[in-house]
Amino acid sequence: MNILKYNNAKLTQLKKDKVFLNLNELSKQDIVKISDKYPFSFQDLRQLSIIATDLYMWNESGVRDCIEEFENVQNKDLSKKEVIAHVKNYWEGLRGAKIKYEPVNKNEVERPKPRKVQLSDQENEVFGMCPVASEKTVCCNLMTIDAVQGCSLGCSYCSIQTFYSDGKVSVDKNLAEKLANIPLDPSKNYHIGSGQSSDSLVIGNKEGVLDAQLKFARENPNIILEFKTKSNNISHLLKTDLPDNVFVCWSLNPQLFIDHEEHGTASLNQRLQAAKDLSRKGVLVGFHFHPIVYYEGYEDDYKNIVRKVMSMFKPSEVAMISMGTLTFIKPAINKLRSTGLKSKVLQIPMADAVGKSSYTKEIKKEIFSTVYDQFQPWHKDVFLYLCMEESSVWESVFGSYYKDNVDFETALFDSVSAKMNKLEIV
Ligand code: SF4
Structure with a gap:
């Protein structure tokens, strides 16, 4: 499979989707970047975009950071399934834990x-x-x-x-x-x-x-x-x-x-x-x-x-x-x-x-x-x-x-x- 051609088609579809369009510029770039590496389906990319939206709103590090950290720890070629499972675990772990609120600078x-x-x-x-x-x-x-x-x-x-x-x-x-x-x-x-x-x-x-x-x-x-x-x-x-x-x-x-x-x-x-x-x-x-x-x-x-x-x-x-x-x-x-x-x-x-x-x-x-x-x-x-x-x-x-x-x-x-x-x- 030509991964670039495959991903271009998925990205073209994704770029018309509300979930992706709603992302801030940095998160959009992150999604495009990680889609170069793995043969994600349109649904995978959509799911990752939803997770990226949440992580941004919660002030947590983004999807790309999460994947890169995982790659460094694993130090081997990863399948897209492993990558998606890791990101979802991270996201679900945050949802299951108590929220952390830092004191706010009111100014x-x-x-x-x-x-x-x-x-x-x-x-x-x-x-x-x-x-x-x-x-x-x-x-x-x-x-x-x-x-x-x-x-x-x-x-x-x-x-x-x-x-x-x-x-x-x-x-x-x-x-x-x-x-x-x-x-x-x-x-x-x-x-x-x-x-x-x-x-x-x-x-x-x-x-x-x-x-x-x-x-x-x-x-x-x-x-x-x-x-x-x-x-x-x-x-x-x-x-x-x-x-x-x-x-x-x-x-x-x-x-x-x-x-x-x-x-x-x-x-x-x-x-x-x-x-x-x-x-x-x-x-x-x-x-x-x-x-x-x-x-x-x-x-x-x-x-x-x-x-x-x-x-x-x-x-x-x-x-x-x-x-x-x-x-x-x-x-x-x-x-x-x-x-x-x-x-x-x-x-x-x-x-x-x-x-x-x-x-x-x-x-x-x-x-x-x-x-x-x-x-x-x-x-x-x-x-x-x-x-x-x-x-x-x-x-x-x-x-x-x-x-x-x-x-x-x-x-x-x-x-x-x-x-x-x-x-x-x-
Ligand atoms: S408990 Fe009363 S106020 Fe609350 S959702 Fe039901 S009807 Fe509405």
């Missing part, structure tokens, strides 16, 4: 630019089911309001940034009217989350987006409305009269993770301080430990956050605490890869999680139990739950699970609304 981190907020008059429905809920997982039947589309916080694991990449954030022009027309059954209770396609608070009350939702909450006492944020933009909520069926939850993660993967968000301390400030106003707050990430040193970092939360708040001030982790659907993985951002969120085992990709159940048990056990003094007084997890994971962490999602929904609603009724909003 070198580029924060995402604020996005322009604009009004939109799309025909879309604003009310729907939680977009990631599934029959196959134990779910809380959360409903969502899609008031704002697009987010400028730029979390590397979030698919919202890949859906709304036009650089804008849109607020529905007819939001108040659409909210008023949601056909709620007055004999039912609803837990509604604001911010399906954005952060609930980051744009504040621009275009009246918060006022419209507060009015909706005020007019529907059978709902509990949750604002969910990674910002500390609570100024509007502090100066506004709030209905007592509204509560605000913060996603919490260790500062090291925030520095690496949540570039445009408020720091951990700013989030906790914002929660404290609203809590002082008499607003119920909550916390989402989501995603909990398996990295070197994660145990101490998460335990420290739990200690801090328990020292800053009383259980009566905290509506609920959820735990979840990195879980991806295939298109989201491809989209994240296509961003080429430096990020380690795809450096996970990608074990099957009822059709999605995540950590193995063993790792999930470990990370969720680390946080849950640390909250032991609060177990009886605060509603703790897992988000997007199947019953066997619940069982391994809590020792039980809700057999029916309606039971879960009712337990969460009753627990949160009972606390709301005892608080006095000032």
Whole structure:
């Protein structure tokens, strides 16, 4: 076989493929270079390009370095099969190990630019089911309001940034009217989350987006409305009269993770301080430990956050605490890869999680139990739950699970609304 002719044909095909086109120049050159040496098939080259994308994003040495090192150690002619197997082992080894995050020099981190907020008059429905809920997982039947589309916080694991990449954030022009027309059954209770396609608070009350939702909450006492944020933009909520069926939850993660993967968000301390400030106003707050990430040193970092939360708040001030982790659907993985951002969120085992990709159940048990056990003094007084997890994971962490999602929904609603009724909003 004329290897050069053979490889030229494969490379011509590869150069039209999105996976290869998406590589940075250096990685492209590396793939071309190694294809001179071995008779890789098109699929081999495509697979190596995917691995090269991951290694670049994870800040690891590239595919070519990995092969050359192997060649030096082996010191013999290698078959393409041996070479591919070695690269895959290396890649899978990294995915199975804890992520390593180095301390970040914050001056070198580029924060995402604020996005322009604009009004939109799309025909879309604003009310729907939680977009990631599934029959196959134990779910809380959360409903969502899609008031704002697009987010400028730029979390590397979030698919919202890949859906709304036009650089804008849109607020529905007819939001108040659409909210008023949601056909709620007055004999039912609803837990509604604001911010399906954005952060609930980051744009504040621009275009009246918060006022419209507060009015909706005020007019529907059978709902509990949750604002969910990674910002500390609570100024509007502090100066506004709030209905007592509204509560605000913060996603919490260790500062090291925030520095690496949540570039445009408020720091951990700013989030906790914002929660404290609203809590002082008499607003119920909550916390989402989501995603909990398996990295070197994660145990101490998460335990420290739990200690801090328990020292800053009383259980009566905290509506609920959820735990979840990195879980991806295939298109989201491809989209994240296509961003080429430096990020380690795809450096996970990608074990099957009822059709999605995540950590193995063993790792999930470990990370969720680390946080849950640390909250032991609060177990009886605060509603703790897992988000997007199947019953066997619940069982391994809590020792039980809700057999029916309606039971879960009712337990969460009753627990949160009972606390709301005892608080006095000032
Ligand atoms: S448990 Fe999580 S994924 Fe399931 S409905 Fe509730 S918020 Fe959505």
